[in-house]
Amino acid sequence: MSSYLHRSLETLTDRNPSQALFKQAVTEVFESLEPLLHEIPEIEANAILERISEPERQIMFRVTWVDDQGCIQVNRGYRVGFSSALGPYKGGMRFHPSVELDVIKFLAFEQIFKNSLTGLGIGGGKGGSDFDPKGKSDGEVMRFCQAFMSELYHFVGEDTDVPAGDIGVGAREIGYLAGQYKRLTKRFAHGVLTGKQVGLGGSLARKEATGYGAVYFAAEMLATRQDSLKGKHCVVSGSGNVAIYCARKIQELGGKVMAMSDSTGCVHDPAGIDLDIVTALKEVERARISEYSNRRHGSKFFEQQKVWNFPCEVAFPCATQNELALEDAKALLENGCQAVIEGANMPTTPEAIALLREKGTLFAPGKAANAGGVAVSALEMQQNAALQNWSFAQVDDRLKAIMANIHNDCVFYANKYRRTEDYVFGANVAGFLKVAEAVKSYGVF
Ligand code: GLU
Numbered sequence: 001m002s003s004y005l006h007r008s009l010e011t012l013t014d015r016n017p018s019q020a021l022f023k024q025a026v027t028e029v030f031e032s033l034e035p036l037l038h039e040i041p042e043i044e045a046n047a048i049l050e051r052i053s054e055p056e057r058q059i060m061f062r063v064t065w066v067d068d069q070g071c072i073q074v075n076r077g078y079r080v081g082f083s084s085a086l087g088p089y090k091g092g093m094r095f096h097p098s099v100e101l102d103v104i105k106f107l108a109f110e111q112i113f114k115n116s117l118t119g120l121g122i123g124g125g126k127g128g129s130d131f132d133p134k135g136k137s138d139g140e141v142m143r144f145c146q147a148f149m150s151e152l153y154h155f156v157g158e159d160t161d162v163p164a165g166d167i168g169v170g171a172r173e174i175g176y177l178a179g180q181y182k183r184l185t186k187r188f189a190h191g192v193l194t195g196k197q198v199g200l201g202g203s204l205a206r207k208e209a210t211g212y213g214a215v216y217f218a219a220e221m222l223a224t225r226q227d228s229l230k231g232k233h234c235v236v237s238g239s240g241n242v243a244i245y246c247a248r249k250i251q252e253l254g255g256k257v258m259a260m261s262d263s264t265g266c267v268h269d270p271a272g273i274d275l276d277i278v279t280a281l282k283e284v285e286r287a288r289i290s291e292y293s294n295r296r297h298g299s300k301f302f303e304q305q306k307v308w309n310f311p312c313e314v315a316f317p318c319a320t321q322n323e324l325a326l327e328d329a330k331a332l333l334e335n336g337c338q339a340v341i342e343g344a345n346m347p348t349t350p351e352a353i354a355l356l357r358e359k360g361t362l363f364a365p366g367k368a369a370n371a372g373g374v375a376v377s378a379l380e381m382q383q384n385a386a387l388q389n390w391s392f393a394q395v396d397d398r399l400k401a402i403m404a405n406i407h408n409d410c411v412f413y414a415n416k417y418r419r420t421e422d423y424v425f426g427a428n429v430a431g432f433l434k435v436a437e438a439v440k441s442y443g444v445f
Pocket of ligand 1: 090091092093114162163164165166167194195345370371373374375377
């Protein structure tokens with residue numbers, strides 16, 4: 001490891017001693033940059049690694065709200081603006097009990113390079129809260145969102161920071177946040193939040209974008225080996241927005257989804273997952289995935305088990321960080337898996353990635369494969385700015401083209417540095433170079 005790289009990572013660890021996820025995300029990117037450091041001395045001369053790994057701003061705030069029993073509840077809110085080199089901070093908000101600064105920082109850091117890869121002029125940010133929407137009434141979620149926005153509204157704006165959804169934050173939450181923003185500022189929330197319902201200025205195909213985009217990326221990847229998703233057995237972890245639309249697109253392209261999951265376990269369906277049931281359970285009833293096996297003859301629920309133990313040719317981790325560990329990668333390989341495409345953010349551990357790559361499995365990192373969601377968020381911003389509403393097909397065509405471009409960029413840099421099929425390397429380098437150039441061009445600040 002070069003001494004500059006070593007120093008940068010050491011400083012990062014000293015400065016953020018208990019932030020393991022953040023360190024994992026930075027280490028993966030920095031290690032990819034090794035061959036560039038000799039070739040481009042300006043990276044060190046301009047302290048790009050130091051600047052790129054320290055957030056421009058980190059906002060933490062108290063969120064106080066009243067539950068249905070009349071009790072006062074206190075949560076913590078976060079918004080990290082990591083880099084505005086390429087545009088306003090852009091990235092989702094996660095409402096989940098596991099949320100802490102480490103989680104938001106790793107997500108915001110990943111977002112910088114993901115957003116850079118889209119080529120759409122958006123910086124990187126992320127936010128959220130340790131609020132748990134599970135089991136909360138609509139009224140409780142609304143009051144929480146209103147309290148959250150009562151502080152956040154000071155910091156967002158179409159040219160400064162444009163939040164959206166992530167785990168636990170969908171169109172319902174964005175609607176409540178937009179309502180409170182409007183109430184406080186007397187300004188329409190156009191351009192300030194994305195992932196809005198279509199009736200509030202949201203974009204068609206935004207809901208589908210992350211999942212569809214991951215599958216478009218998978219199709220591009222498989223095509224490099226003269227292969228496709230047709231007839232492939234797939235497993236998809238999760239059953240949220242990303243997982244559901246990932247599974248839908250797999251089926252549309254002729255693949256068969258054998259298993260899906262949630263935090264309680266997974267379901268396996270030898271006839272292929274019926275997505276109408278999953279959508280009804282998750283989007284309408286907000287029920288557990290175990291209920292699927294009661295509604296579908298021949299399927300089976302496996303409590304606290306992951307989807308990686310079922311035979312498949314293609315796997316799509318679409319749930320959460322570090323959900324696919326070394327033993328899972330071993331199980332996938334034993335069962336004949338040929339490709340892993342990350343729909344979630346950093347779902348595969350570094351050890352699992354290393355093993356998959358060593359065995360010749362195609363591996364697509366989230367910052368490339370799941371960039372479709374934020375890309376369509378940027379298309380939503382474009383539509384809002386022009387007071388236009390594009391058709392589903394218009395947005396979907398652009399999404400397809402963006403995913404193909406990202407794929408090409410990854411392949412270009414992987415080949416350039418003789419790292420054939422190394423999409424982690426390709427994505428990190430392609431994403432980094434644009435940001436580094438912008439940071440340098442602005443001068444020192
Ligand atoms: N949370 C999503 C992501 O991880 C989407 C962000 C956005 O639409 O701004 O990229």
